[in-house]
Amino acid sequence: MVEIRFHGRGGQGTVIASKILADAVSKEDKYVQAFPQFGVERRGAPVFAFIRIDDQPIFIRSKIIAPDHIIVVDPSLIDAIDVTEGLKKGAKILINSGHKPKAFKHLGKKFQIFTIDANEIAIKHKLGSKAAPIVNTAILGAVPRIFDFVKLESIMQAVRDGVPVNPDANADAAREAYESVQGV
Amino acid sequence: MKKVMMGNHAISHGATLARVQVIAAYPITPQTQVVELLSEIVADQRLKAEFIKVESEHSAMAACIGASSAGARAFTATSAQGLALMHELLHWAAGARLPIVMADINRAMAPPWTIWTDQNDSLSQRDTGWMQFYCQSNQEVLDSVIMAYKVAEKVLMPVMIVLDAFSLSHTYEIVDLPDQAVVDKYLPPFDYKYKLNVSDPHTYGGLTTPDWYMEFRVKMQEAMDQALVEIKKEAVEFEKAFGRRYDPVEPYMVDDADIVLVTSGTAASTARFAVDQMRKKGKKVGNLRMRLLRPFPFADVREHLKNAKKVIIVDRNISYGYHGIWAQEVKSALYGHSKVPVFNFIAGLGGRDIFPETFVEIVNKVKKLKKPDQELYWVEVKK
Structure with missing residues (x-):
């Protein structure tokens, strides 16, 4: 079983990203469980989402406190909270950032860091506005590049089916992200 | 068809597949998405049903009681204080022998104010005459709504489907949506023998003296005994139709x-x-x-x-x-x-x-x- 925690801010579509990833995984004959931090969300406040993926039915239903990997949708959170809390040794950390992975080496030697400039990709594909780009589909495109539990084709299909508008632009953003992950 | 969905939407899809005819509900966290999706489905005419917006949970249950008395398949959903507000009418629904089905998303009772899960809301309604089915997956939630109508309409007692707030209601997982044709075959339309009929008027629930009140209660207990037999039978029948089994x-x-x-x-x-x-x-x-x-x-x-x-x-x-x-x-x-x-x-x-x-x-x-x-x-x- 793989357990991943997403870090974002309220309003960025972090929970939706975890749901679309679940959709993608479900296309590959795997079992999946995705859930938000249970409670009340406020726009701009730190939010969490979680996903479990397994080849077997998933019975555990408690919160994930020691994730295998994390995905940081909003890099400003790295200075605000401890995103690596409970994170297992050898974890992969995917960060939405224009910087190279080495800019985040202070997060710890025991982790493998990858970056993707999802903001730039989202703006290029006209997803959201320049001030508030919708980055979650670009982030998802990076996932199959660094993890082996899901294929890009499944991500792109799930993105097309899961977004309310601009399905092609979102799927293109996912593909571009797949090709431009840093740290691979 | 397999689909990733939250527990709340599994309830909505279960009610839709059961072809409920009247939905009356008042929104409350963490139940909101149940009725949100149902109202969309009804507005899009994907389900031929009356969606009654009400001013409280008490009224929601009152509307379900009216609808069920008239022979309609009635549905509602609530949580915590909302369920508590229905309390008087939960007794009424069961005493009137109406096969209403509702979902209760387990939310702890206030005060102190809370939206998270525990079972005190549903368990406080233990003695109202409602059957209670506790679920552990979104698939079981969807399936239970369908099975609940089958059992309820056989024995004429209401059913509460119970699921944890957030751990199911807001958790996404893969649910197999059964084909409508298979559901229709398993769950025929509700044909209520005692439905309100203006050309054959009767009094319902009127004043009953000590001479007869107790016999009504014996009937309810017998109906519950029969319900257990039906639930065991339906575990087998449901498995035959859908390939999934739910025992007591x-x-x-x-x-x-x-x-x-x-x-x-x-x-x-x-x-x-x-x-x-x-x-x-x-x-x-x-x-x-x-x-x-x-x-x-x-x-x-x-x-x-x-x-x-x-x-x-x-x-x-x-x-x-x-x-x-x-x-x-x-x-x-x-x-x-x-x-x-x-x-x-x-x-x-x-x-x-x-x-x-x-x-x-x-x-x-x-x-x-x-x-x-x-x-x-x-x-x-x-x-």
Whole structure:
């Protein structure tokens, strides 16, 4: 079983990203469980989402406190909270950032860091506005590049089916992200 | 068709597939998405139903009672204070023998104000005459709505589908949406023999003297006894139609277990995970998941606990001044049939998480005890 925690801010579509990833995984004959931090969300406040993926039915239903990997949708959170809390040794950390992975080496030697400039990709594909780009589909495109539990084709299909508008632009953003992950 | 969906939407799809004809509901966290999606489905005419917006949960149940009396398949959903506000009409629905189905998303009772899960809301309605089915997955939630109408309409008693707030209601997982044609074959339209009919008027629920009131209550008890028979029959019929089986209780590795956990809701699912972990370390532990609260499956409980050397009931609820409510039910079933020591742990109130390690710690504590030295044990509480 793989357990991943997403870090974002309220309003960025972090929970939706975890749901679309679940959709993608479900296309590959795997079992999946995705859930938000249970409670009340406020726009701009730190939010969490979680996903479990397994080849077997998933019975555990408690919160994930020691994730295998994390995905940081909003890099400003790295200075605000401890995103690596409970994170297992050898974890992969995917960060939405224009910087190279080495800019985040202070997060710890025991982790493998990858970056993707999802903001730039989202703006290029006209997803959201320049001030508030919708980055979650670009982030998802990076996932199959660094993890082996899901294929890009499944991500792109799930993105097309899961977004309310601009399905092609979102799927293109996912593909571009797949090709431009840093740290691979 | 397999689809990733949240527990709340599994309820909405279950109600849609059951072709409910009247939906009356008032939104409350964490139930909101249930009626949000149903209102969309009705507005898009994907379901031919009347969606009645009401000003309170009391009115929601009143509308369901009216609709069901007129022979319509009626549905509602609520949580916590909303369910409590329905209380008077829950008695009415059951006493009037109306096969209404509702979903209750377990949310702890206020004060202090809370939106997270525990079972005190639904268990407080234990004696209203409603059947209660406790679910552990989104698939079970969807399937239970369909099965509930089948059972309810056979015995003319209402059913409450119960699921944990957030751990199911807001958790996305893969659900197999059955074909409408298969559901239609399994669940024929509701044909209510006693429906309101202006050309054949009767009085319903009128003043009943001590000469006859008690006989109505005997009928309700008989209907509940029959419900248990029907539920067992439907476990088989449902499996034939849909390939998934739901028995009154779900034993997991209990036959050779020295210690058997008794659990319900999503805690039961996590308990099963914990049992696998403990078995790997050679500990003979099993889990008995309780799906039915009413009608209570006495015989199944006795059967599956007969080999246990110790029984541990983990309750996500409490009856103040007593102990956990499932413990009360299970102890009552065992009384006079078994001398097994029964331990009661209270965990996870107000949405506090119940981890696999929680069950491991509970089992380790009980291993050291010959018999309970307290009526109840609190799990992981601050001093």
